[in-house]
Amino acid sequence: MNSKQKNKLILASGSPRRKEMLGISGIEFSVIPANIDEAPKKNESGKDYVKRNAFEKAVAVYKNFSQQENAIILSADTIVVTKNDVILEKPLSEEHAQNMLQLLSNDSHLVYTGYTLLQNGAELISRVIETIVTFRKISNEEINAYIASKEPFDKAGGYGIQGKAMGFVTNVNGSYTNVIGLPLAEVLMDLANYANIKPFQ
Known part of the structure; x- marks a missing residue:
């Protein structure tokens, strides 16, 4: 470990995109994916949902895997939400993905990421970051071709802004x-302020 990074960091996520973004920052960390029931509760808002999920992921990793004293656990959860606060999770089928993309076409939607920093079972900080994304009108032919690429199926809302869907975004x-899955600027500031873990050391 970098001698200047005193606290060990654990990323409680198996997302390759989160791992890549955090790695680019020069911070050293290990990966321990969380395993929780991510189903939304009845009448739960999108913001409450991602904040709860992120916190529960951090707690699950702390309880089940991390016995290292003072380790910092970073967890995150990202969802796509319509303007009417309908949560769009990862599509379960081609038809499900098609319905999602048709819903997002020619309109704006919200992307929420909730994240938590936890140390020794205590919450250091939890936040929800919001981004508004606008799609151009997408033809059914484009939607079907995108679904055929298989890209939508491991992504909230059925699309990845850093992938083939970037041409949908206006x-x-x-x-x-x-939108990729980790509000990096905010996370890095909180790691520095709350956990004394700083990038690019």
Whole structure:
């Protein structure tokens, strides 16, 4: 470990995109994916849902895997939400993905990422970051071709802004990295302020 990074960091996520973004920052960390029931509760808002999921992921990793004293656990959860606060999770089928993309076509939607920093079972900070994304009108032919690429199926809302769907996007209002799955600027500031873990050391 970098001698300047005193606290060990654990990323409680198996997402390759989160791992890549955090790695680019020069911070050293290990990966221990969380395994929780991620189903939304009845009448739960999108913001409450991602905040709860992120916190529960961090707690699950702390209880089940991390016995290392003072280790910092970073967890995150990202969802796509319509303007009417309908949560769009990862599509379960081609038809499900098609319905999602048709819903997002020619309109704006919200992307929420909730994240938590936990140390020794105590919450250091939890936040929810919001980004507004606008799609151009997408033809059914484009939607079917995109679904055939298989890209939608491991992504909230059925699309990846950093992948083949980037051509659907006409505007991003807020954090771009938030849409990929981790609001990196905010996370790095909180790691420095709450955990004394700083990038690029």
